[in-house]
Amino acid sequence: MNCDNPEDLVVETLWAIIIEKETGLYQIDNIPFYIPLISCGDIVFAEYDEAEERLVYRQTVKESGNSTIQIELLHDNDRELEIREIFREMGCESEGTAGGYFVLEVPFDMDYTAIKQKLEALRNDQIIDYAESCLSNLHKY
Incomplete structure (x- = not known):
């Protein structure tokens, strides 16, 4: 990930499905915990980085929505x-750390309105705080 400020660098290991290994295309197969601007299902370009000794995300090729x-x-x-x-009952999968932090996936074909209302209600009740780390154009108001 290209960052102007090294303190902004986020390192996270993600699951991925190989789409086309020769050209470095992979589909993200889990909900990112910390990395902003990518979601499960996105197709990304990644290449092997000698210093990191692993595949490293370089850019999103196709957003999942x-x-x-x-x-x-x-x-x-x-x-x-x-x-x-x-x-989950509203149709959103999540992954958590069991430490009071989790990430929620809002599927591309879901109306975000009810989810956003529930998030806001829980925030207003001071139960949670949240960040829309990767909000699809399909879910923007």
Whole structure:
């Protein structure tokens, strides 16, 4: 990832499906925890980096249309599974760390309005805070 400020560098290992190894195309196969601007299902260009000794993301080639939302519980980490279940029932998968932080995937074909309303209600009740780390054009108002 190209960063002007080294302190902004984010290192995260992602799962990927090989689309075309010869040209470095891969499809992201999990919800990114920390890396902004990419979502599960995106097709990306990655190449082997000698210094890192692994494939390194270089750019997004095709967006999936999915959105990634980062969610942090503000006070009661024991409610993480309960909060994740609310969004699962609304049609959104999530991955968590069991430490009061998880990421939510909003599928490309889902209306984001109800999800956004629930996020805002939980934020207004001071239960969570959240960031739209990769908001698809399909989900922007």
